[in-house]
Amino acid sequence: MAKFNLFQKVWQAHSVGQLANGQTQLFVGRHLIHEVTSPQAFGMLREKNLPVRYPERTFATVDHIVPTNEVSEPYSDPLADAMIRELRKNCEDFGVTFFDVDTGKQGIVHVVGPEQGLTQPGMTIACGDSHTSTHGAFGAIAFGVGTSQVRDLLATQTMTLNELKVRRIEVNGRLADGVYAKDVILHIIRKLGVNGGTGFAYEFAGEVFDRFSMEERMTACNMSIEGGARVGYVNPDDKTFEYLRGRPYAPKDAQWDESVEKWKSFASDKGCSYDDLVVIQADEIAPTVTWGINPGQAVAIDERIPIPEECEVSDRASILEALEYMKLDSGNPIKGTPIDVAFIGSCTNGRLSDLEEVASKIKGFKVKDGVKAIVVPGSQVVSKLAVEKGLDKVFEDAGFEWRYAGCSMCLAMNPDKLIGDQLCASSSNRNFKGRQGSPTGRTMLMSPLMVAAAAITGEVSDSRLIFSS
Amino acid sequence: MALAKIIEVSGTAVEVPGDDIDTDRIIPARFMKCVTFDGLGEYLFHDVRFDDKGNKNDHNLNDPRFSGASIMLSGMNFGCGSSREHAPQSLYRAGFRAVIAGNFAEIFFGNAINLGMPCVSMSDSCRRSLANLLNGRPESPVTIDVKELQVRVEGDSFPVELRAGARDSLLNGTWDPLDELLGKTDRVDKLAARLHYV
Numbered sequence: 001m002a003k004f005n006l007f008q009k010v011w012q013a014h015s016v017g018q019l020a021n022g023q024t025q026l027f028v029g030r031h032l033i034h035e036v037t038s039p040q041a042f043g044m045l046r047e048k049n050l051p052v053r054y055p056e057r058t059f060a061t062v063d064h065i066v067p068t069n070e071v072s073e074p075y076s077d078p079l080a081d082a083m084i085r086e087l088r089k090n091c092e093d094f095g096v097t098f099f100d101v102d103t104g105k106q107g108i109v110h111v112v113g114p115e116q117g118l119t120q121p122g123m124t125i126a127c128g129d130s131h132t133s134t135h136g137a138f139g140a141i142a143f144g145v146g147t148s149q150v151r152d153l154l155a156t157q158t159m160t161l162n163e164l165k166v167r168r169i170e171v172n173g174r175l176a177d178g179v180y181a182k183d184v185i186l187h188i189i190r191k192l193g194v195n196g197g198t199g200f201a202y203e204f205a206g207e208v209f210d211r212f213s214m215e216e217r218m219t220a221c222n223m224s225i226e227g228g229a230r231v232g233y234v235n236p237d238d239k240t241f242e243y244l245r246g247r248p249y250a251p252k253d254a255q256w257d258e259s260v261e262k263w264k265s266f267a268s269d270k271g272c273s274y275d276d277l278v279v280i281q282a283d284e285i286a287p288t289v290t291w292g293i294n295p296g297q298a299v300a301i302d303e304r305i306p307i308p309e310e311c312e313v314s315d316r317a318s319i320l321e322a323l324e325y326m327k328l329d330s331g332n333p334i335k336g337t338p339i340d341v342a343f344i345g346s347c348t349n350g351r352l353s354d355l356e357e358v359a360s361k362i363k364g365f366k367v368k369d370g371v372k373a374i375v376v377p378g379s380q381v382v383s384k385l386a387v388e389k390g391l392d393k394v395f396e397d398a399g400f401e402w403r404y405a406g407c408s409m410c411l412a413m414n415p416d417k418l419i420g421d422q423l424c425a426s427s428s429n430r431n432f433k434g435r436q437g438s439p440t441g442r443t444m445l446m447s448p449l450m451v452a453a454a455a456i457t458g459e460v461s462d463s464r465l466i467f468s469s
Numbered sequence: 470m471a472l473a474k475i476i477e478v479s480g481t482a483v484e485v486p487g488d489d490i491d492t493d494r495i496i497p498a499r500f501m502k503c504v505t506f507d508g509l510g511e512y513l514f515h516d517v518r519f520d521d522k523g524n525k526n527d528h529n530l531n532d533p534r535f536s537g538a539s540i541m542l543s544g545m546n547f548g549c550g551s552s553r554e555h556a557p558q559s560l561y562r563a564g565f566r567a568v569i570a571g572n573f574a575e576i577f578f579g580n581a582i583n584l585g586m587p588c589v590s591m592s593d594s595c596r597r598s599l600a601n602l603l604n605g606r607p608e609s610p611v612t613i614d615v616k617e618l619q620v621r622v623e624g625d626s627f628p629v630e631l632r633a634g635a636r637d638s639l640l641n642g643t644w645d646p647l648d649e650l651l652g653k654t655d656r657v658d659k660l661a662a663r664l665h666y667v
Binding site for chain 2: 013014016017019020021022023025027029036037039040043048050053054056057064065077079080082083086120122123128129130132143144145146147148149151152155156157158159160161162194195198199225226228230251259262293294317318321411412413430432433434435437439440
C-alpha cells in the first residue's frame with residue numbers, strides 16, 4: 001500500500017481541485033481571524049455583496065491592538081478602539097463567533113485556538129497571521145495568509161495554494177537541563193537559515209519532539225515561519241489527544257473515540273517518503289540567544305558575537321548591518337550584554353507552562369533596578385489559571401509587572417513598546433529592526449527562563465548558572 | 470470585471486539593497502492600525518527613511534533621482550516575516566508595480582501576486598549589474614517581460630524566474646482568484662460534507 005506523510009494526507013483530504021493556473025483550490029476547515037488583517041477583507045465582502053459562506057468555521061478574537069494595562073473601553077488609543085469596534089460589528093453582521101474581551105476566552109489567536117479545542121489533528125487551519133504555523137503542533141496543516149486570502153476564505157472557505165515539499169527534521173537524544181523548545185527552534189533556524197524552509201513544510205520529529213509537551217511543540221511550530229517554512233507540524237499522538245480531551249470545542253462522548261481513530265489515521269505512515277531529511281542531535285543545543293536582526297542570527301549563550309571577517313563572505317554585509325543596528329561589538333561574549341527591558345509573553349512563549357517554569361525558579365530573586373520587566377499571559381484562560389496557581393504574585397514579588405492578555409510587546413501595536421534604542425530580552429519570535437515599536441529599539445530572542453535571568457541580572461545571562469539550585 | 474493581463478511592467482527602478490528585508494521594515498506594525506489599506510503608501514519603509522524627528526535621510530526612496538520609480542530591486546528573501554498584506558499594499562500604493570529580488574518569502578510572494586504585482590527572482594550577478602546600471606543612470610526605463618521572463622534595460626537583458634502558476638495567472642488576468650473560487654461552490658460543499666469535522 002502506498003505510504004504518505006501527514007502533509008500529503010491532509011492536503012489530499014482538503015483539495016477541491018486544480019485551478020486553471022495549476023494551483024490547488026484548498027478547503028480550509030478552520031479559519032481564525034483577528035482585528036488587524038480582517039477588516040479590509042470584510043470590506044471587500046461588503047463591496048461585492050457576498051456573505052460568509054461557512055460562518056461556523058470562522059472564529060475571531062482580538063489580540064494585536066489590545067492594551068495590556070487597561071480593560072475599560074473606549075481605549076485611550078482611538079485607532080485601537082476603532083479596530084476592536086470594527087471587528088465586533090463584522091462578527092455580528094456576518095454571524096462569526098467572537099471571543100471578545102468580556103468572554104473570558106480572549107487572547108492571542110494562536111493560544112486561544114488550541115486551548116478552546118478548535119485546533120485538531122488532520123485539519124487545515126488558516127489565519128491572517130504568519131504564526132498560524134503554531135497549530136501544526138496538533139498535526140494540522142496550518143499557515144498564515146494575506147488579507148485577500150482572508151476574503152477568499154470568508155467568501156468560499158477555500159483558497160489557492162501550491163503544494164509544499166516536506167522536510168522531516170528529527171531532533172534525537174535528550175536535551176540538557178535548562179534547554180527548552182525555544183532553544184531547539186532557534187538552533188534549527190540558525191542551522192537551516194531564515195529562508196532555508198521556503199517551499200517546505202517542516203515535519204518536526206525525533207525523540208525530543210516525542211517527549212515534548214503540547215505547549216513545547218507549539219513553541220517550536222510557531223517559529224517555523226522564521227525559518228521560511230510556512231507550515232510546521234508534529235504528528236499527533238496520545239499527548240495530542242489527551243490535551244484535547246474535554247476542551248470546549250473538542251469532540252465529545254460517542255464522537256470522541258471516532259475522532260481519535262480518524263486523527264491517528266493522518267499521522268505520517270512508517271516508511272513514507274520526504275523531500276528532505278535533517279537530523280540534529282539534542283546535545284548540540286544550548287540555551288540560544290539572537291544577537292542580530294533576524295531570528296537566524298543567533299549564538300549559544302557561551303559563544304561570542306560573530307566577527308564578520310571570520311564568516312562566509314556572502315554573510316558579511318548582513319552581519320555588519322546587524323551589528324551596527326544592535327550596537328554590539330563583534331568578538332565579545334554574548335553573555336553580559338546589558339539589557340533594559342524583559343518581556344515574557346507572545347504566541348511563542350505566553351502559555352501556562354512557560355509561566356509556571358519561570359515562576360518555579362525565580363522565587364527569592366528580584367528584577368535588577370532600572371530594568372522594566374513585564375509578563376503578559378497569552379490569553380485570559382492562561383491568566384486565570386496562572387492567577388489560581390498564584391503565579392501572578394510570584395512574578396510581582398520578583399518585580400515583574402503582571403499584565404492582561406494580548407500580543408503586547410511582541411509587535412507593539414499597543415501601548416507596550418520599546419523607547420529609543422532600548423534593548424529587550426524577549427521571549428517572542430522576531431528581532432527585526434523596529435519590531436518592538438521603536439525604530440531604533442533592539443531585541444534579543446531567547447527562552448522565557450533566559451529572559452528572567454536577564455531581568456534579574458540586568459544582562460544576558462546563562463539561566464542555568466543563575467538558577468542553579 | 471475582467472482583470473488586466475499583466476504581460477509586462479515598465480518604468481524606472483530603484484534599488485533597496487540588502488537581504489532578508491522583512492515586512493516590518495516595509496511597513497512598521499504601528500501603521501497597521503487602520504481598517505482600510507488607503508494611505509499605506511505614505512509609510513513605505515518609514516523607519517529606515519526618516520530619523521526620529523521625521524527628517525528624510527539618504528535612503529534611495531528619498532533620492533529625487535529615483536522618484537516615480539515603479540519597480541523595486543532588492544536582495545534575498547524579500548518580504549520575510551509577518552503575513553501582512555499591508556506590505557505589498559504599501560508598495561502598490563506608493564506606485565510600485567513589480568519587485569525584482571534574489572528570491573521571495575512565500576507569504577509575501579502570494580500576497581503580491583494576488584494584487585497583480587509580479588515578483589521575479591534574479592541571480593546575484595545579474596542583480597549586481599542591474600543595480601550598477603540603475604545607480605549610474607536612474608532614468609533608464611526598465612521592462613519586466615513576464616511572458617519571456619526577461620528584464621530589459623538599455624539594450625541589456627537579464628533572465629528572471631517566476632513560478633509557472635503565478636506567471637500564468639498574471640498573463641491570463643486571473644491573478645485575483647475569487648471569481649474562480651466562487652464558481653466551484655458545488656464541489657466545495659461536497660468536500661465539506663464528507664470532511665471528518667465541522
